[in-house]
Amino acid sequence: MSEEPGGGTESDRPRTLGALRASGYATCSVREEMRRNLLGMLARGERLLPGIIGFDTSVIPEVENALLAGHHMVFLGERGQAKSRIIRGLTALLDPAVPAVRGCALHDDPFRPICRACRQRAAAEGDALEIEWIAPRARYGEKLATPDTSIADLIGEVDPIKVAEGRYLADEDTIHYGLIPRSHRGIFAINELPDLTEKVQVGLFNLMEEKDVQIKGYRIMLPVDVVIVASANPEDYTSRGRIITPLKDRFDVQIRTHYPRTLADELAIMDQELPVLDHAGRAVHVPDFVKEVVAQFTFEARACPEINQSSGVSVRVTINNCESLLSNAEKRAVRLGETEIVPRMTDLHALYASTAGKIEVEYAAEERSEAEIIERLLNRAVLAVFDQRFKLEDLTPIVAHFEAGWGVEVSDVMPAEDYLEGVQAIPGLRDAVRRLGPFESPGFIAAATELVLEGLHLHQKLNRDSEGARWSYKA
Ligand SMILES: [Zn+2]
Numbered sequence: 008m009s010e011e012p013g014g015g016t017e018s019d020r021p022r023t024l025g026a027l028r029a030s031g032y033a034t035c036s037v038r039e040e041m042r043r044n045l046l047g048m049l050a051r052g053e054r055l056l057p058g059i060i061g062f063d064t065s066v067i068p069e070v071e072n073a074l075l076a077g078h079h080m081v082f083l084g085e086r087g088q089a090k091s092r093i094i095r096g097l098t099a100l101l102d103p104a105v106p107a108v109r110g111c112a113l114h115d116d117p118f119r120p121i122c123r124a125c126r127q128r129a130a131a132e133g134d135a136l137e138i139e140w141i142a143p144r145a146r147y148g149e150k151l152a153t154p155d156t157s158i159a160d161l162i163g164e165v166d167p168i169k170v171a172e173g174r175y176l177a178d179e180d181t182i183h184y185g186l187i188p189r190s191h192r193g194i195f196a197i198n199e200l201p202d203l204t205e206k207v208q209v210g211l212f213n214l215m216e217e218k219d220v221q222i223k224g225y226r227i228m229l230p231v232d233v234v235i236v237a238s239a240n241p242e243d244y245t246s247r248g249r250i251i252t253p254l255k256d257r258f259d260v261q262i263r264t265h266y267p268r269t270l271a272d273e274l275a276i277m278d279q280e281l282p283v284l285d286h287a288g289r290a291v292h293v294p295d296f297v298k299e300v301v302a303q304f305t306f307e308a309r310a311c312p313e314i315n316q317s318s319g320v321s322v323r324v325t326i327n328n329c330e331s332l333l334s335n336a337e338k339r340a341v342r343l344g345e346t347e348i349v350p351r352m353t354d355l356h357a358l359y360a361s362t363a364g365k366i367e368v369e370y371a372a373e374e375r376s377e378a379e380i381i382e383r384l385l386n387r388a389v390l391a392v393f394d395q396r397f398k399l400e401d402l403t404p405i406v407a408h409f410e411a412g413w414g415v416e417v418s419d420v421m422p423a424e425d426y427l428e429g430v431q432a433i434p435g436l437r438d439a440v441r442r443l444g445p446f447e448s449p450g451f452i453a454a455a456t457e458l459v460l461e462g463l464h465l466h467q468k469l470n471r472d473s474e475g476a477r478w479s480y481k482a
Contacts, residue, residue, distance in 0.1 A: 025134025061272035084264030087321020146193025349450030352457035393462030404435030409482035423449035
């Protein structure tokens with residue numbers, strides 16, 4: 008940022024209250040600071056929350072409005088909808104550095120300290136009061152709410168021994184501060200808000216509304232300046248009795264997140280989030296149609312009545328499934344000494360393990376096993392991707408070849424070179440493979456061949472016997 012206080016570099020920043028005052032620096036509330044920085048970004052045409060995909064016309068405009076208005080926000084959404092990431096991304100709206108009283112656990116504003124120790128120091132030291140500069144990451148706190156989360160965790164605890172020593176009740180020397188006061192002048196995120204007990208919700212409300220709080224019966228003034236952002240599953244949030252009404256009223260805006268609305272967004276998130284691994288010099292090539300099967304599988308799962316949709320099917324299912332598929336393909340490449348890693352349909356069994364823990368099968372559907380549900384969704388995904396690219400009548404020559412008595416076996420351990428023979432021998436297969444993308448490499452041909460055969464099988468044009476990841480096709 009160009010507006011360095013004192014007009015200089017980091018080392019020139021004022022180190023005492025007197026120097027800070029002389030520099031003309033003025034502190035402001037965290038809301039004002041975020042609003043000013045957002046207005047600056049908007050004026051420069053910069054995007055809030057870069058890297059958040061698929062929320063350009065839904066979530067992001069609402070976040071912008073809430074920030075400009077200084078509203079408390081609650082994000083409602085099912086799992087894996089980037090809620091935490093959005094909330095953490097709000098720290099980009101904090102100044103690169105703000106001055107605070109040196110050594111204060113609350114990062115007190117040197118002009119307006121709220122803790123007693125700092126007020127005493129300010130009174131005693133005057134302009135010599137030492138200050139330090141605080142980065143955005145030190146001004147962000149978060150907590151995953153659970154029924155065990157206590158007032159002590161969030162707000163603080165009174166040390167009864169010190170109270171018994173005769174100190175004044177509102178004497179902050181008797182308080183051990185919790186997470187929210189420690190986020191003073193910053194952002195505090197509380198995830199899964201409805202999991203807080205009613206008592207803790209009351210404490211949170213009092214802090215947000217009255218700037219004071221009861222700790223073990225002692226009333227304590229705590230004028231913290233903090234933007235509280237919450238997240239919750241929508242069903243939990245709206246369930247009667249899960250959130251006390253005054254606290255619900257205190258959140259000015261509810262922002263509903265959602266899963267990617269298009270396959271293209273799901274794919275873009277997958278591409279962005281896949282970790283870059285060292286593949287020991289092997290080229291990794293995931294054909295578009297393979298990626299689409301993975302993303303389409305997640306879309307099918309989100310529409311499946313046998314899966315609990317109120318807990319949802321995270322985008323992480325897509326990402327982890329793609330990783331599993333790549334791992335299975337990488338093992339093949341390493342074992343066979345191939346130079347290219349290309350996942351194919353016979354690798355799809357790797358998705359069972361990476362999907363299973365992330366979906367909840369509905370009680371009523373439990374007689375149908377999770378594996379059966381996953382298999383059906385996978386078949387639908389393959390079929391959808393196949394149907395996008397092929398018309399059955401165009402593949403008649405391939406089916407005719409099988410009807411003449413030929414059979415083909417494929418598997419996840421077969422060398423890619425072995426598929427070349429099939430492309431040469433089976434009339435029409437070369438054209439079909441070419442339609443799936445540039446005719447580049449044996450690995451690609453293997454993957455494309457498997458999509459064609461599996462699509463024909465799912466359309467009941469070919470029979471398939473399977474033994475694990477070894478599939479034999481016959482007419
Ligand atoms: Zn302080």
